[in-house]
Amino acid sequence: MARKTGSRSEITGPRVQAAALHLFAAEGYAAVSMRRIAQEVGVQAGALYLYTSDKQSLLYDLMQSHMTELLEAWRQVAAVGSPLERLRAFNRFHIFHHLDRPEAVFVAYMELRNLSPENFTRIEALRGRYEAELESILKAGQQAGQFDIPDTKLATMALIAMLTGVNTWFRQGGRLSRERVEAIYWDMVRKAVGA
Template sequence: MRLFAHLGYAAVSMRQIAAEVGVQAGALYNYTADKQSLLMSLMELHMQDVLDARQAARSEGTPLARLESFVKFHIGFHLARPDALLVSYMELRNLEPENFAKIEALRRDYENELERILSDGTAQGIFSLDDPKIATLAIISMLNGVVHWFRPDGRLEQVDIEEIYWGMVRRAVGATDWSDGSVCCLDKGAIA
């Protein structure tokens, strides 16, 4: 996973992988049918990991509370697995069509929760979104970007990063009902 994340699937040879785990190339084939299966296993296990962890963490509540839970979960979960996130989003094009379809389905399951939250919140007038579908993709992209700059020994702790991103997402969706009692995005008339 580390090699695929840093160098890319196509640029990594079975010999490099073997050297990294301390065996010769031939020995790898006792554990995987071929290189493609290895990539697929890594991605499938990770996606199942994400879905299971999210299932355990999700809870009912207002769309705003569910959104906060989702955003902080996504950041926190992937800050602990930056390589897996990089591979999951950058190596999709190296999956054979059948494998691609499976991973895409899992990814969609995961992202559907966010889309549902945004749709619910918009329907209830809690969020102000023109297009919850695109907002879903935009938010996921924004959150995923964290892996490109995050360093475990950097100036920010995980919780700081969760709060910064949560603040931006909360505002981006135009939430009108803030947990701290403040309000957002009223037009002039509403105030006057």
């Protein structure tokens, strides 16, 4: 603990990422200094540049990892079956995946404007791919006559906003369990698409 120097590259890198995520989520990218991140990790500011080329990369890497992990995790569970079953799987996946990593979700939504133009474009492309996953479910249900949706693109945006909103108010140990929240949102989602 009192150790001030030493060779610990195998763990310091991830700790830099973790500290940046934690601080960016709590105080915002622009409000957090490199010195503050270094302090959280327990190194001097200069040492951070062994693990990231600059502050912008630190933010981009966090957001890129988050979006990639989101898409990959969905691919693992992306249900086959009827559109209704697939929509139910999406509802469950989105709520649980987002509740499991509130800091990454918060940063991914709040810090978009602090990305460089090139990095912003890359992250938006990943977000578009995730939205397309939901829209394909809605289109399939609409074509099969199982859903009644006036506009699948708007329904996609509406449902994602509604589901992501859970992160803003859900508190562990609160009035409702995650499973109960999932069930209640499923009821509203199902009705909203006319199923």
